[in-house]
Amino acid sequence: MHSILQRGNALLAYVLSVLACLTFACFISTVFLNYRTEVDISTVKILVKNVPDYSASREKNDLGFLTFDLQTDLTHLFNWNVKQLFLYLTAEYETANNKLNQVILWDKIILREENAKLNLKNMNAKYYFWDDGNGLRGHKNITLYLSWNIIPNAGFLPNILGQGSHAFKFPVEYTTSRI
Amino acid sequence: MEVSSLFDDVKRMNMRQFYYQVLSFGMIVSSALMIWKGLMVVTGSESPIVVVLSGSMEPAFHRGDLLFLTNYPEEPVRVGEIVVFKVLGRDIPIVHRVLKLHEKSNGTIKFLTKGDNNSVDDRGLYAPGQLWLTKSDVVGRARGFLPYVGMVTIMMNEYPNFKIAVLVCLACYVLVHRE
Numbered sequence: 001m002h003s004i005l006q007r008g009n010a011l012l013a014y015v016l017s018v019l020a021c022l023t024f025a026c027f028i029s030t031v032f033l034n035y036r037t038e039v040d041i042s043t044v045k046i047l048v049k050n051v052p053d054y055s056a057s058r059e060k061n062d063l064g065f066l067t068f069d070l071q072t073d074l075t076h077l078f079n080w081n082v083k084q085l086f087l088y089l090t091a092e093y094e095t096a097n098n099k100l101n102q103v104i105l106w107d108k109i110i111l112r113e114e115n116a117k118l119n120l121k122n123m124n125a126k127y128y129f130w131d132d133g134n135g136l137r138g139h140k141n142i143t144l145y146l147s148w149n150i151i152p153n154a155g156f157l158p159n160i161l162g163q164g165s166h167a168f169k170f171p172v173e174y175t176t177s178r179i
Numbered sequence: 180m181e182v183s184s185l186f187d188d189v190k191r192m193n194m195r196q197f198y199y200q201v202l203s204f205g206m207i208v209s210s211a212l213m214i215w216k217g218l219m220v221v222t223g224s225e226s227p228i229v230v231v232l233s234g235s236m237e238p239a240f241h242r243g244d245l246l247f248l249t250n251y252p253e254e255p256v257r258v259g260e261i262v263v264f265k266v267l268g269r270d271i272p273i274v275h276r277v278l279k280l281h282e283k284s285n286g287t288i289k290f291l292t293k294g295d296n297n298s299v300d301d302r303g304l305y306a307p308g309q310l311w312l313t314k315s316d317v318v319g320r321a322r323g324f325l326p327y328v329g330m331v332t333i334m335m336n337e338y339p340n341f342k343i344a345v346l347v348c349l350a351c352y353v354l355v356h357r358e
Contacts, residue, residue: 023325055302056310084239086276086295088259100282102258109295111238127300132281132289147259149276151239154325159259 027155030081039146039162040071041089044122046168047175048136055130062136064091064129064170066105067122070146072162074116077150084151085110087118089125093142095135103129105144138172204353224250224319229263230329231274235294236261243330246274248319256280256288256314261321264292267306272318275301281311289313 002010047065052058074085088107095101105125110116129136136142145165150158218227227248231240240246248263256262258280265272275292278300282288289311293300302310335342 055300086239086259090258097283098281099284100280102280104258104278107295109238127278130279149259149261152324155323157261157321157324159257 023154026081026153030079030152031156033079035077035148035150035158035160036163037074037077038072039164040069041144041146041164041166042069043067043144043166043168044069046170048170049176050134050137050174053130055128060134062131062134064131064136064142065125065175066129066168067124068106068120068144068166070118070120070123072118072146074110074118074148077148078112078116081152081155082150083112083153085116086149086151087146088148089144089146091129091142091144093135093139095131095133095139097133097135101132101135103127105129136170137174139170141167142170143167200354204350207353222247222249222319223252224248226263226272226318229272229274229319230332232271232333233274235296236274236276237296239295240274240324241326243327243333245325245329246321247323247325249322250317250319254320255282256290256317256320258290262292262312263318263321264312264316265318266304266309266316269304273301273304274321287313 044067045065049063049065050060051063053061053063068089070089074087077085086107086109088104091101091103091105093101105127106123107126108118143165144167146162148160148162150156150160215227219225221227229246229248231242231244231246234242246261246263256277258277261274261276263272263274273292275294275297278291278293280288280290290313291300291302291311305312335345
């Protein structure tokens with residue numbers, strides 16, 4: 001006869017190996033999927049100010065303000081191995097100070113079963129658009145694009161770039177009045 | 180299997196068998212160490228697997244989830260990635276997302292992070308006077324995700340007696356059990 005300990009041990013080992021196999025199946029069934037999709041972004045209002053950045057150096061830095069429209073449908077990205085999408089809107093540009101600047105202006109978490117059809121109008125940025133210096137005024141080519149980080153139940157954590165970006169210019173004069 | 184029969188096994192072993200058991204125990208310990216060190220070489224990260232210890236990235240990562248990291252020097256850090264970084268004066272590495280990034284033309288980068296579940300960025304968590312993270316602070320970038328598995332290590336760290344009990348049981352099992 002087998003003792004309780006042996007039976008428990010066998011059962012535990014079996015349960016663990018079945019769980020491991022299922023998790024692997026979950027991972028391998030979704031690892032080669034294409035998660036890219038169309039995104040429509042446009043800007044509405046764009047301002048730039050020159051104010052002290054008290055959160056960092058306390059020096060006067062350029063601070064951009066913008067509102068944007070965003071339209072996309074991400075419903076079809078969800079499958080059995082997508083727990084959450086982390087959407088983020090990035091502004092990317094080049095200045096005299098830096099070869100590459102990337103600033104996240106807005107983000108959103110979309111869980112399973114939540115509405116993944118976005119139609120945002122005149123949205124404000126969620127984070128401040130501080131430049132590292134004074135490179136925003138009159139800047140001719142700032143690119144806005146949406147990306148998403150897929151959080152699976154188990155597996156890879158890919159960062160996907162949405163198809164479709166929007167380029168805009170900043171005004172050549174600082175706004176001095178309060179907004 | 181009862182305790183008395185366990186010790187009967189030991190009594191019936193001759194010296195040669197006992198050495199064999201000790202050696203196989205050594206094999207298990209050293210192969211675990213080899214796998215860990217091998218992973219360090221393959222991933223380029225000093226700590227290729229980390230356990231999430233706080234809820235600052237919820238709902239993506241919960242306490243006890245496991246993250247697989249890579250840290251290849253040729254792969255640049257970009258906004259939206261989840262990085263694991265160390266801060267001077269804190270023992271435990273932090274898992275947060277890159278919010279802003281500035282890259283000079285000579286390739287040096289500075290970036291700011293934020294936890295998905297936190298309302299403010301991480302400047303308050305950094306060392307006093309530190310405004311940005313640089314590449315040398317990074318332990319790794321999160322590439323893979325496995326839920327719940329790290330719960331075992333959290334239990335072990337919070338209940339040291341549990342850890343000792345598990346280790347003693349395992350060691351006894353390996354040393355005493357005849358294959």
